[in-house]
Each structure stands twice: as C-alpha cells, then as structure tokens.
Amino acid sequence: MLLVEDDELMRRSFTVALERYGYAMKAAADGLTGLELFRDEDFDLLILDVMLPGLDGIGLCRRVRESSLVPVLMMSARGDGLDVVAGLEAGADDYVVKPVETSVLVARIRSLLRRAAYAPAPGLGAEQPVGEEPTRSEGATLVFGDLTIDTGGLEVFVSGSPVALTPTELKLLLEFAAHPGVVLERHTLLRDVWDYGWDGDSRVVDLCVQRLRRKLGRDRIETVRGFGYKFRR
Template identity: 70%
Template sequence: MASPPATPASATEAHLLLVEDDEVIRNTVRMLLERYGFTVSTAADGMSGLEMFRERRPDLLLLDVMLPELDGIGLCRRIRELSLAPILMMSARGDALDVVSGLEAGADDYVVKPVESAVLVARIRSLLRRASFTPAHSRAGASGAGAGPGAGDTTTLTFGDLTIDTRGMEVHRAGQPLALTPTELRMLLEFAASPGVVLERRTLLSRVWDHAWHGDTRVVDLHVQRLRAKIGAERIETVRGFGYKLRR
C-alpha cells in the first residue's frame, strides 16, 4: 500500500527529486530551486529516478513526461504504488494527452515547459502546503453539523459508510482505510465542509490547488474522477454547467 508523504516543516527543509533527461534544463531547474532553499536530488532517466526515490524518499517529485527507459507517466504510476508523495508533472507540449495521462497516473498537478520560475516555485509550495494541510478545528466542527451519525463529534464527519477524521487526516469507507493523496484529501475536505453545496471548478482550483491565476480545469475533473473511484462514484454529483457537490 502506498505510504503517506513525509510532512516537511517548511519549504526550506523540503527535499525535492527532479527527474529530467535534458542536462541543461535539469541543472538550471536544480540551481533555481536551490536558490529558493530547497534540497534537490536529480536523475536523468525514469529507472534512475525510481531507484533514487526508493533510496531517498523525497517530499515532492518533479517528473518530465518524456524520459528514457521509463517515461514520466510510467514512473508516476510506479511511485504511486509506493507513496502518496506530491507529484508535479512537467510537459514540453502541454497537449491534452500528456495532461490527462499524467493526472490519471496519479500526478497532483502539471506545468508546461518552459515555465516561469515564480510559477514553478508557487506550484511546488502549493503542493507542499497541501501535503501538510490540517483544517481548522472550528471549520471541521461547522462542517460536521448535520452530516449524519457522528455529527456531534467535531473531528469526525460521517456520510453514510464514509468517515472522515479531520484531525487524524484519515478516511475510512465501510471501516476500511482509504489511501488518498494530499490533493484528493484536501478536495474531499472542501466538499465535506459544504455538503450539498455546488463548488465550481475554479473555486476548487483556488481552494485546493491555490491557483490564483486561470488554471486548467481538467486537473479538477481528473481528480474528481480519481476521488469518486475511491469513495464511491455516487457520492460526488456533477451539476452540469456549474461544478460538483458532495451528496448529503
């Protein structure tokens, strides 16, 4: 089973793994991230990246899509079998196939190369915040009201056979633990905070991905699809033309 990611105390203490076959890009990105205080390990191909991940267990991974030996999509899938650590895919083309394939493989977000340094660092910091996210106790209490059995417990939200421990950051379905990535967990918490309320895609982009700019809403749709597969497809309803809502 995939293990949860380590929780970095701060961005300056985070260890990143960059897997990029272009030496110039690899060294340029590494030096950029090190200037921002990150510790960066690098690999030039997918198999080396997988081995380095197993040895060093970084807090976050940046994976190029086009890699020799094992491409970024395959590497993402292999890592998801081992860990829930945040994954940021980097695509040179940014076409729909690359984006969808990366997100379906388990990536949390993606950027298109060349990417501005400020955007790349902002995406990384957003993913790290998501990995260490803990909702406010008062918010959990408010969302628990009326959630069904267990609503009096301000740290536990219950929706049928789905139970969310907002303090322990654990989700169970029919008594069985669910392995959710930090992004999937944060999305579920957003839905659970307002059951029955429609959340627009751009609202989810802002709250879950911290995308203040106009992000690609495909990342939302793919994560909803992944979340449905884990908690039950019937729990998240599509409201055409608007967004999604968690059924009460």
C-alpha cells in the first residue's frame, strides 16, 4: 500500500498504525516521489493527501488514472467541498477528512479492498496477504441494449468494446444492474456500495455516477430528483 503525505508526523503515525493491521506500507513525502514509486512497484491501494508539494494529490490521482484502476483513497485536511469534488472527479474512490481515527481509516481501506476483491481477513495483527485473490463463483451475463456485463469475469462491454471501470464504478454498476428500473436512493447506495454504516457524503455517489455516465453513455442512468438514481432497462 502506498501512502503519500507531506506531514512527517502524520506520515510516520499512519504508516506504523497500518503496519500493525498487517498492511505492507511504502510512503512518500511529495507527489512526484509518490508517482515514481507508483510507476516502479505494484500497489493494492493508494492513500493520497490533497495538499502535496510538487504535484498535489489531485494531480497525482489523475496521473495514476491514466494507466491504472488501483483503488485510491483521498485525504483532505479541510474537508473543503472543492477538494472533495476535485478528488472524486479525478478518479478517487473515496475520501476521509483529517484528523481521522485509525479505525475509520482502516474501515475505509477494507471497504475499498473488498470492492477490488482483495479483502484482508478481519482482526488485528497478522492478516491474510492483501494480494491473495479469493475464488470467484461463476456469474451470469447481463445484457442491456449495447451494454453487456459479465458478472463472473467482472468485465463490461459497450457495443462489444471493453470498458475499464474502477472497482467502485464496477460495484456501483452491478448494484444498478441488479435492480433495473428501480429507484435507488443515495443512502442505500452508500450503504451497499461504499459500506457506510452511517450517513456518508452523497457527493461520492453523484461523482461516481457521473464517471459511469461518461464511460457507458449519459442516458444509461436516470436521475430521479429528490430520490436518487434509476438504471434504465
């Protein structure tokens, strides 16, 4: 796992805390160093601070998304709305606001890893290797017009061409495809896709829907004002 955080104290404390949970950590103090590490090694997840010297976290996330669908968790010291929106638009899967408790950070990490099908075993200390992929059961092939979803192989095609989706985008699409024609409220999607056991920020849903629309077609997911979203049959 790669952590990019310019504050030395936070960088060290996050690294030590996450290592205690069994995660192998690499850390960088600026965006350009983080980008070099990302290009040199394979990581299961990236944690990026928004405010970084050289190349900020949003710019780094954009560079990562040019070549990778690795889960990205953004951290913002201010929780500023513009920071959050910019990070999610750049391709981040989720965000947390600093200061953040280790238990909350680990919960968000585990949620992202589950979406990527690399979930560590629960509990403190030694855990199942993060890179060990669980066995997937066979699934069905769902067809909605020119959109085809292979739920077993976790592949998506539009007019026969493969579409690259992040783990969060894929899980959101699968949730919509499981309920075609049904209005799904934002808080329901936060619970079922983002694993929020409390009221989360619905902007993560809205921005992820926007990214899906850009990749699958703008008319695929309908906004039902005052309620949520509906996947068109």
